[in-house]
Amino acid sequence: MSNALASKPDSKGFFGAYGGQYVPEPLKARLNEVAEALASAEKDPSFQQQLESLNKNYAGRPSPVFYCANLSQNGAQIWLKREDLNHLGAHKINNTLGQCLLAKRMGKTHVIAETGAGQHGVATAATAALMGLKCTICMGEIDIERQHLNVARMEMLGANVVAAKTGQRTLKEAVDEALEQWIDDDSMFYVLGSAVGPHPYPYMVRLFQSVIGREAREQILEATGHLPAACIACVGGGSNAIGLFTGFLNDSDVRLIGVEPGGRSDNYGDHAASLCLGEPGVLHGFYSYMIKNPQGGAGEVYSISAGLDYPSVGPEHSSLKDSGRAEYVKITDQEALHAFLTLSRHEGIIPALESAHALAYALKIAPQFPHDQILLVNLSGRGDKDVNQVERILRAEKKNPM
Numbered sequence: 001m002s003n004a005l006a007s008k009p010d011s012k013g014f015f016g017a018y019g020g021q022y023v024p025e026p027l028k029a030r031l032n033e034v035a036e037a038l039a040s041a042e043k044d045p046s047f048q049q050q051l052e053s054l055n056k057n058y059a060g061r062p063s064p065v066f067y068c069a070n071l072s073q074n075g076a077q078i079w080l081k082r083e084d085l086n087h088l089g090a091h092k093i094n095n096t097l098g099q100c101l102l103a104k105r106m107g108k109t110h111v112i113a114e115t116g117a118g119q120h121g122v123a124t125a126a127t128a129a130l131m132g133l134k135c136t137i138c139m140g141e142i143d144i145e146r147q148h149l150n151v152a153r154m155e156m157l158g159a160n161v162v163a164a165k166t167g168q169r170t171l172k173e174a175v176d177e178a179l180e181q182w183i184d185d186d187s188m189f190y191v192l193g194s195a196v197g198p199h200p201y202p203y204m205v206r207l208f209q210s211v212i213g214r215e216a217r218e219q220i221l222e223a224t225g226h227l228p229a230a231c232i233a234c235v236g237g238g239s240n241a242i243g244l245f246t247g248f249l250n251d252s253d254v255r256l257i258g259v260e261p262g263g264r265s266d267n268y269g270d271h272a273a274s275l276c277l278g279e280p281g282v283l284h285g286f287y288s289y290m291i292k293n294p295q296g297g298a299g300e301v302y303s304i305s306a307g308l309d310y311p312s313v314g315p316e317h318s319s320l321k322d323s324g325r326a327e328y329v330k331i332t333d334q335e336a337l338h339a340f341l342t343l344s345r346h347e348g349i350i351p352a353l354e355s356a357h358a359l360a361y362a363l364k365i366a367p368q369f370p371h372d373q374i375l376l377v378n379l380s381g382r383g384d385k386d387v388n389q390v391e392r393i394l395r396a397e398k399k400n401p402m
């Protein structure tokens with residue numbers, strides 16, 4: 001489970017200048033309890049064995065890498081790391097299995113989680129069902145509307161879905177709600193869904209998601225004999241991206257490219273590109289690049305994809321941006337939609353709209369590379385949850401061709 005290549009945050013939870021624990025004292029005590037339990041679990045071979053066995057037999061790991069021959073006619077070879085083939089259809093299960101195992105180890109009986117697109121909520125609800133934990137999922141009212149299928153799945157899996165009705169009623173408000181409930185209830189463990197939040201969450205989520213990069217590096221070497229020219233992943237909070245990047249951090253010739261949601265335009269309120277268009281600040285207890293409103297608080301964000309519209313980003317990504325080890329770019333809604341349809345029609349794989357952002361960037365730069373170079377795209381999830389939304393958009397575009 002350990003990854004010697006990636007550095008740990010310092011004792012206060014900072015990756016370079018970013019991260020930390022900007023939280024009230026009662027929450028600090030909860031976080032430190034989690035950090036201590038994690039440190040002990042990391043050293044315990046039986047915890048690692050349990051997690052490896054669940055990853056293999058429950059989640060279906062390792063997920064394969066796949067060569068998209070039809071999309072590789074012009075320039076680089078495009079390969080996908082198929083996280084969409086995991087149980088429940090996304091990378092989120094890698095993290096929920098680890099965190100729920102830790103919750104059990106700590107004697108907690110109730111897990112709470114936030115969710116945006118619903119994928120993390122579904123993964124938490126399923127893992128809680130598997131492990132006999134009570135489960136509460138906080139979700140913005142707007143996301144409940146646009147991700148109805150996942151709400152139904154969570155409820156079928158036995159979770160109680162609570163609507164966050166304040167502010168923009170999306171992912172930020174769902175996190176606010178979950179943190180508030182967690183502070184008040186000692187029986188609870190907060191299963192955070194991305195590499196964000198106060199220490200130790202960014203480190204813990206990376207630890208559980210780094211299985212993606214570890215497998216991918218081995219698989220691509222075995223299949224092709226080469227490392228990729230670039231690893232490309234979408235960035236919401238940044239968990240699937242950091243999971244992939246961690247496997248290649250020490251391969252200095254491998255470019256690491258995070259793709260943010262460029263939405264409708266670069267104007268305030270039209271995107272959620274925290275690294276490309278934001279500035280450093282504190283949100284949800286950690287210091288990182290974020291989108292600010294004119295008063296300096298959490299700004300309004302937007303993306304076609306419910307899993308990407310968060311106004312901040314994992315602190316390790318901020319550090320990787322400043323050091324120049326990783327590059328961060330943005331892809332618009334239209335470009336993501338185009339990639340969504342391209343993969344569906346030419347490779348028979350319907351991707352999540354989130355993952356379509358990463359693919360869109362690979363399609364954009366592929367012609368700049370010779371054919372013997374590889375672009376490895378993390379296909380973080382499958383698109384079933386997005387089918388209704390995309391159908392509605394396409395129907396509206398037919399009525400009002402631009």
Ligand SMILES: Cc1ncc(COP(=O)(O)O)c(C=O)c1O
Nearest residue numbers: 194236237238239240307380381
């Ligand atoms: C399929 C999929 N990919 C990516 C993301 C973005 O999250 P992260 O940046 O933490 O990987 C989500 C979030 O819900 C998702 O459902």
